[in-house]
Amino acid sequence: RPTLAVPAAPTPTTGVYVYGVFAPHRADALRDLPAHGVDPAYPVYLLCGNGLCALVSQVGLDQFGEDVIEANLHDPAWLEAQVRQHQAVLSALLPQGTVVPFTFGTIFHSAERVQEMLHTQAQHWHTRLAYLHGREEWGVKLFCDPDVLRTAVLRSQPQAQRLQERITQASSGTAYMLKQQLETLTKNAVEEQIQMIADTIHATLLHDAIAGVRNNLPAPELNQTHEQVILNAAYLLLPDQLDAFRHELEQQIRAYTTYGITADLSGAWVPYNFANVDLPDHAATPMPLNPAELQEQP
Template identity: 30%
Template sequence: MADSATYLYAITREKDRADPERLAGVAGVAGAPVRAVPQAGLVAYVSTVPLAEFGEEPLRRSLEDLDWVGETARAHHRVVETVAMDAATAPVRLVTVYSGDAQVRAMLERRHEDLATVLAQVAGRREWGVKVYAHPARPASPVGARAPESPEASGAGPGTAYLRRRKASLRGRDEAWREAAERAEHIHEALADVAVATRRHRAQDPRLSGRDEWMLLNGAYLVDEDRRGEFAAAVEGLREPGIDVEITGPWAPYSFTALEFAAPEDRDGG
């Protein structure tokens, strides 16, 4: 039985394949070299990996190891970004493994039409990420507002007074959220005017973002290469007090090549 498998990173069109010399200097997952598998006018970028690490059972255990996942994700991303420097690229999701090159070639034949369509859509374009944050604001006291009455003066007990203050605080927080969300929506609409396509991802948990502020927008924008300066300028022009706009990229178009690989039919046969 074979003791190795084929790990898939990304797919390009053969007519604009990645620079082999550039790829030769990049280590893939598990330190494996990266190579090209051409078929049907497309090219898959792969590595040969050991089944002892990338077989079904070892993978199930490894995917519970956050250090392993992080290291593998960094290697995967490094290869994808290297390929995308030279070619319109369809990145493949992390840990997509085939039994061998023959299965990869069969997939390229079977999925040729879908892949060619996706690659044509992202050619000459890159993905940019934009996140918008706002600090949870304390409601400002209205001008001319009276100081809060003491429980004795208002005739309310301490518990009732606390509940009133708590209700007012929550109401102010809700209003601040709505205002900040409206500003984030304006930012998204302005950036969508420059982009050719957009995707809105779920707001990240603060444990992932590393920030305590509200994340109001986690957007991806597919932008023509010749408009990247315009897009960056649009982001800068949308910054305002109380709102933090974070831009990252350019990236391979991960958010715009949502094809599933290694489906059950792709794993059948050799």
């Protein structure tokens, strides 16, 4: 059973870190909460009121205070560990109820402030929880092999084929200019093809989902493989929609196999992309980081 009693009141050296608003499927069926939150010195607990519960833990302001957290955000090891623990806390509750997740780094000054938020925004949270109840977030990433895609595009471009033939017959100076033309033509055609494939697959998948969002693509320098990410999207599904959704994704990938397109379907995730959380004024400004950015990593 979770600990519903509030631990010792936060002191000026601690704040209350909020992971999200939670509605258990059955209050008497909850398993133990995670032993600790993003700060290993403090346990995770629930602050409840108005039929709602906030999933929280205390945090030391020596690491999470406004004057130090900005520096910590530039420490990759610290940041990754904290974001993973933030997500682990929420993921532990996901099978046991409905969660509206908060952005990483949302800290209130006191437990009373959190309970005030639950009271003043009760209708908002009940509405969000009702919308997310019984629904799951699934992530889709599309990848392309740049070499395979380039080859496929060249084969489909008569103008590119004519340029290639002229290059083989031209003098060195003319060949150089023709190669420049071919490179520009190919680059533009590849970009158009990537956009078309990503748009088509995303639009098709939306027909088998309740909702979907396209997120920013990761920076190319963060890619750990030769493949290029061309779609980074999330979809909200009912559990009984998953098989049809997966089948449609597989069909789309087969249709674009000759272009070097592959996909990764992952989930179910805490619904970060569908929470639409508006924080009250008395909450600390959240850090501009969505833990969903790390979802594809084990």
